[in-house]
Structure formats: structure tokens, C-alpha cells
Amino acid sequence: MSDMKAGSNLxxxxxAGHFAFTGECGPPKGANVxxxxxxxxxxxxxxxxxxxxxxxxxxxxxxSWAASAIMVQEGxxxxxxxxCRDRNRxxxxxxxxxxxAMGIRNMLCLSGDHQRFGNHPQAKNVxxxxxxxxxxxxxxxxxxxxxxxxEEIDESPRLFIGAASNPFADPFEYRVxxxxxxxxxxxxxxxTQCIYNMDKFRDFMKMAVDMGLHEKCYILAGVTPMKSxxxxxxxxxxxxxxxVPESLIKRLKDAGxxxxxxxxIKFALEQIEEFKEMEGVAxxxxxxxxxxxxxxxxxxxxxxxxxxxx
Amino acid sequence: MIVADRKxxxxxxxxxxxxxxVLIVGCKGCxxxxxxxxxxxxxxxxxxxxxxxxxxxISIEMDEKTLERQCDPEYVDQLKDMVDDYDGIISMACGVGxxxxxxxxxxxxxxxxxxxxxxxxxxxxxxxxxxCAGCGTCVIHYFDGMCPIARCSKSLLNGPCGGSADGKCxxxxxxxxxxxxxxRKKMEHGRIDDLLEMKPAKDWQTARDGGPRKSVREELAxx
Ligand code: SF4
Ligand code: SF4
Numbered sequence: 001m002s003d004m005k006a007g008s009n010l011x012x013x014x015x016a017g018h019f020a021f022t023g024e025c026g027p028p029k030g031a032n033v034x035x036x037x038x039x040x041x042x043x044x045x046x047x048x049x050x051x052x053x054x055x056x057x058x059x060x061x062x063x064s065w066a067a068s069a070i071m072v073q074e075g076x077x078x079x080x081x082x083x084c085r086d087r088n089r090x091x092x093x094x095x096x097x098x099x100x101a102m103g104i105r106n107m108l109c110l111s112g113d114h115q116r117f118g119n120h121p122q123a124k125n126v127x128x129x130x131x132x133x134x135x136x137x138x139x140x141x142x143x144x145x146x147x148x149x150x151e152e153i154d155e156s157p158r159l160f161i162g163a164a165s166n167p168f169a170d171p172f173e174y175r176v177x178x179x180x181x182x183x184x185x186x187x188x189x190x191x192t193q194c195i196y197n198m199d200k201f202r203d204f205m206k207m208a209v210d211m212g213l214h215e216k217c218y219i220l221a222g223v224t225p226m227k228s229x230x231x232x233x234x235x236x237x238x239x240x241x242x243x244v245p246e247s248l249i250k251r252l253k254d255a256g257x258x259x260x261x262x263x264x265i266k267f268a269l270e271q272i273e274e275f276k277e278m279e280g281v282a283x284x285x286x287x288x289x290x291x292x293x294x295x296x297x298x299x300x301x302x303x304x305x306x307x308x309x310x
Numbered sequence: 311m312i313v314a315d316r317k318x319x320x321x322x323x324x325x326x327x328x329x330x331x332v333l334i335v336g337c338k339g340c341x342x343x344x345x346x347x348x349x350x351x352x353x354x355x356x357x358x359x360x361x362x363x364x365x366x367x368i369s370i371e372m373d374e375k376t377l378e379r380q381c382d383p384e385y386v387d388q389l390k391d392m393v394d395d396y397d398g399i400i401s402m403a404c405g406v407g408x409x410x411x412x413x414x415x416x417x418x419x420x421x422x423x424x425x426x427x428x429x430x431x432x433x434x435x436x437x438x439x440x441x442c443a444g445c446g447t448c449v450i451h452y453f454d455g456m457c458p459i460a461r462c463s464k465s466l467l468n469g470p471c472g473g474s475a476d477g478k479c480x481x482x483x484x485x486x487x488x489x490x491x492x493x494r495k496k497m498e499h500g501r502i503d504d505l506l507e508m509k510p511a512k513d514w515q516t517a518r519d520g521g522p523r524k525s526v527r528e529e530l531a532x533x
Contacts, residue, residue, distance in 0.1 A: 019472065023525045063444055064312060084464070084487075085464070102355045111464055111466065111471045111472070112464075113473070113480070113533075114463050114464060114473070114480060114481045116463070116481040116482075117480075117481070125463075125464070127465045127466070128511070129464075129511040129512075130464070130466045130467055130468050131466075132468040132469075132508055133466075133467070133468065133508070133509075133510065133511045136508060136510075137511070148511065165472075166472030169470065169471070169473065169474045169475060170470070170474050170475055170476060170477065170487075170490055171470070171474075171493050171494060171497070173497065173500070174469065174470070174493045174497070174505070177469075177502070177505065177506055178468075178470070180506070180509055181468060181469065181506065181507075183420040184508065185508050193472060240474070240475045240480035241472045241473045241474065241475050241480065248416065271468045
């Protein structure tokens, strides 16, 4: 419990050896604070911290730092997300200082979806630094008390540093090395891409454990319950780096009309049960996209309530 | 080489529609090699414009000329005796050409007939691909001769992003993921260790981000 890096709730939960349970919330497509507060309210007490997405899928939304700050006010701990697509290193470092000043204690570093997918494909893409360099930069700011150029920071931002890992992107053999690289750069915790192909994930975790990565970093398994057969098909076909086995699509289809969402939740619950036992998995990251109101029920049925008070 | 695409004819038409006499100037450099602005394409553009103007019952006179290069004052100079005979001059060189022409002949107006796209080469008949972004500090030796700055959609320096699937880039199924190629080549040659260390953030000062660039070679400049 000693030598906390940031002292966030998530860090404390993980350091105490609890099975972590994190959620996700997309900021509104506008300045609708009430709507955001309503979504956040569903998650309160149900998860250890909540990821706040940063213009996810390159669609403009309320800034992730502002939504994170609102979340802090609401008494829910955010995992502030930052992508490399929209900011150069100057903007990144100033936002990192800013979020810390606003009471934010976790940060997730991502490459970000290319703007070609989003609602402003005309935009210039930045990518001054990449996600691994971003991790290293946040760590340097926190642990060395220095900006990227080596200049001293007057009061450094103490953030618990997160990163993403997609075991299902290609080349598969390299994915665990990329994870290792993120950990070496300074990631304290990892959240994986939504997992549907359990066989492949087991293989991936075995490699990670063999390399001892789970001892250097907390790995949270990504879970997104399928709401419909259409969603499963869409993810299988149109989301690059997403692996949805045909058997799962069939299982959802076979559930029959009106029962697909329940089947999706059942599958997610089975996954969570397995992750609780899986070597190297320190928790689950539940991305219930636009389904925040179902999180309490899922958390309850997954047996992860009440969340530990640390 | 520098690769370019011909602008749509309508756009060129709009540019010169008020001219009575126009000169089309090609270039024997890169744009000849990528079949967009050499003497052959100058001829094709002249013919196409003539037909288009005729359709709109506009009479316009058109001459053709192709220079050795348009990015070199020595060759640009060759236009000096004819440049005043025209109401406007269309350049079929890359973006450099019409700028050198404009600088040499400030009284004349020059119109670009091509969209300059990238530094690359032909990968098949009639197909060109980008290879270099002119970042000013070449690093391709770290990546087995492949450039992630120019060829990865996110210019990543530390491996493939989470959107790499089946060897394709997340932005298009028609685009190779260069990182997939780099990783596979490293694995094949037993050099995957090269990719385990973090490559630090790039210094973009030598790229366009550091402002417009200039190259001075003392030994030549002082001659
Ligand atoms: S590293 Fe820079 S100079 Fe070398 S090929 Fe890539 S963009 Fe061009
Ligand atoms: S899919 Fe490959 S080429 Fe495309 S952005 Fe990701 S790493 Fe770069």
C-alpha cells in the first residue's frame, strides 16, 4: 500500500489486491452537462473508476478533460483519456498539468482512431508523438518532474498511467511485445480491447504471464456486452482489429427475438467469471457503450458489488 | 520522384477562361516520369482545352512548350523571349514549377494544371505510391528500409496500432499497414529485438514543422 504513484482509487484498489472493475462513459455531443451527470450517476459506486473517452472514433464531443472534471465533482473517479491524434506535445503537456490541477488522478494514453473515420475527416492529423512516447512523457513528468525537453516542472502531475492493448490486432505474435513496450515506457495499468475470442485471449495472457508482464503492471480485461446481432455483425465486419467469432454471433441469433441482449449479458458474465480466475488478469474494464443504466445490474450479477472502500 | 495528378479539366478551364492566348508549359522532370506533365501530356491538355472551349464557343489560341526542368533558373530562362506573348501560362510541372516561373516573370500570370501529391514511385503500370514525407532526418534503416513516417497513417514509431488487421491499415482496406510489413520482415530475419526498445519522440524541426526549409551547400554556393 505504500509508495502510491498517484493515490487514485483505482490504484489503491489494485494495489490492495482487489479484482478491479472499471467502466466507461462517452462525453456528450454537445454541452449537455445534465445528460452527462445522469450517465455518470448510473456508474457511481458500481465501478472503481470510469474511462472518459477523448473524441472517440474521431467524432467531436465535449473535451475529455472537462467531462472528467465534471465527473470528479460528481464524486466518480475518471480515467481521463488522451489520444495522439488531436494534440501536439505542447497541448498534451499543458492538458496533463490541467487535469491534475482539476483533481484527476488516472490517465489513459492512446493513439486514437484516425480522423478518416470521424465526422471531420478534413482535419489535419497531428501525431506529433505516439501512444508509447506519450506514456513515457507522462511518466517523466510525474517521476522526474520534467517536461519532455528536460525543463523542471513546478509541482509535477501525479497520475496513475494507463494504456490500451489490443490482443486481436495483427501481427498477433508482436502484440505481447507491444504490451511489454508500453509497460517498460511506464504504464501502470492496461485495459484491453473488447474481448470476444476467448481462445485467442487465453493464448495472449499466457504469453504475457510467461514474460512476467502481469507482475509489472495490472492488466484489465475489456468486456462489452453485445446488445444485438446487428451490433455483433457490425463489430465483426467493420471495426478494424476486432475479433468476433462466428460462434458468438450464432449464439446470439439462436437466443431468439427479444432475448439477444440478455444472451449478450450472459456471455459477458461468463467472461467475467473466467477473468476472475485467469492468471495475470487484475480486473475487468466494462465498456457498456450507451448502456450505462445497465451497469448496476451487470455489476450485481457479476458479483463484483459492493466495490471495495480503500 | 515527385508525383502529381492532373487537375480536372473544368478547374483549368475556369482558371484561363478570360485569356485569349495561352501557353502550356510542361516539364521533363518528375512529372514526365509519372505521365502527368511531360510534352505528351501538354499536347493532350492543349487538345482537350481546345475542344472544351470550342464547345462553349470561346476562341482561344494555345501554344505548347516543354522545359528540361521548371525548378531551375537556367531552364526557366528559356521562356524569356516568349513569355510576354501570352495572357496566361499554364504550368504542368509540380507545385515548384509555377512558383519558379512566377518569380522569374513577375508580370505574367501562371496557373497550375496539376495537384502535386507526394514523393513516391511507380509500383505497377499507372500506379504510384507514397514513400517519403521529406521529414529531413531519415530513419528508415531502423525499420528495414520502410518508412513509418510517410507510410503509417499515424506516423507511429513504436509498432502497429490496434487497428492493424490482416495486413491492412485501419483507414482503408486498400492500404497496406506498413507496420505489419515492418514487423513481419523483422520476424522473418530474426531481428524482432530491434523493435523492443522504445523509439523516442521525433524531432520535427527538420521537417516542415520547423518552418520552410533551405539547403545550402557551401562548396557550391561559394563557387
Ligand atoms: S524517414 Fe523521413 S526522409 Fe526518410 S523516407 Fe521517411 S519521411 Fe522520408
Ligand atoms: S493500421 Fe498500421 S499503418 Fe494504419 S495507422 Fe495503424 S499502424 Fe499505422
